[in-house]
Amino acid sequence: MTQTIAVIRGDGIGPEIMDATLQVLDALKLGLQYDFVEAGLAAYEKQGELLPAATLEAIHRHRVALKSPLTTPVGEGFSSINVELRKRFDLYANVRPAISFPNTKSRYENIDLITVRENTEGAYIGEGQNLTADGETATLTQKVTRRGSERIVRYAFDLARRVGRKKVTVVHKANILKSTSGLFLKVARQVAAEYPDIQCNEMIVDNTCMQLVMKPEQFDVIVTTNLFGDIISDLCAGLVGGLGLAPGANIGTEAAIFEAVHGSAPDIAGKGIANPVALLLGAVQMLEHLGKVEEAGRLRKAIVDTMQAKDNLTPDLGGTGTTQSFAQAIAARAAG
Ligand code: NAI
Ligand code: MG
Incomplete structure (x- = not known):
């Protein structure tokens, strides 16, 4: 059966790391379908709402979402979108693995x-x-x-x-x-x-x-x-080396949302140097949740091996790679 997931590309570095992550997921040939929906600043600018009904509906329907960081506008009347999502879907378990990776400054x-x-x-x-x-x-x-x-x-x-x-x-x-x-x-x-x-x-x-x-x-x-x-x-x-490597899953009985722990990093947005690993590790958690344990293991191994080889590491890891080149290096290993 084809699995469809709701995908929120998010704000700031969000679209860059999401494109990189989907490129790696595609290399795994899982046959995943993506339903792109909006939330955060991107949604607010286009649709006048931080969390449009269509987005909630898509998460509800697919039960699984992969989400990039969102910017909650600062100011009166804007409550955190992440807190709102947790409430809406009763995402009672926040699951955050912390695993040592090679070649970090940890x-x-x-x-x-x-x-x-x-x-x-x-x-x-x-x-x-x-x-x-x-x-x-x-x-x-x-x-x-x-x-x-x-x-x-x-x-x-x-x-x-x-x-x-x-x-x-x-x-x-x-x-x-x-x-x-x-x-x-x-x-x-x-x-x-x-x-x-x-x-x-x-x-x-x-x-x-x-x-x-x-x-x-x-x-x-x-x-x-x-x-x-x-x-x-x-x-x-x-x-274990900071936010660039930390994923999180928010799991409820009706839905589960997988993400990177870090925010939208406006200071480096658009520069193509954001580290995609945290979101990729969120994708590993998502695959485990979907019962695709073998593929999850393959993806994790591809990430670890790429870091071990110092192949196109992004600047936060001490390399000179880009979001894209790092993701390509991981995708090549994930494809086997
Ligand atoms: P942040 O996590 O966006 O950035 C903190 C520092 O870590 C920055 O120097 C940034 O460049 C760096 N960084 C973060 N992710 C990185 C990555 N993947 N690769 C390389 N460097 C990375 O935290 P900040 O600045 O406090 O928040 C910025 C925005 O993000 C705010 O609007 C906040 O509301 C939002 N935010 C959203 C979250 C979410 O949607 N889950 C979680 C935390 C913050
Ligand atoms: Mg926190």
């Missing part, structure tokens, strides 16, 4: 971990944001539910099983945040008991940050709540 060589971040609850529900009239006191509501905790922890353990991981670390702050983090930890323990084949350990979030910097090799899969996951996953991206 300090570590043996990192292979996946952060699974709860994407819809916690401190990011946008409720109860209050500043007193005198400007002296600010408050905010956090919400953690049994259902939300259970499904994210279950997702992490199922993922661990599916991809042959051995250990899940539950990251929390239940000693202080007794209600919210407390409930998350309690539910995590109950879910973990159903997976005797996967080792489960618990770690308090501040210690986790130190451990990640001191001894990142000890981690396999990390599962945590929204705010901690946001911070930890960026920390992990930094451990």
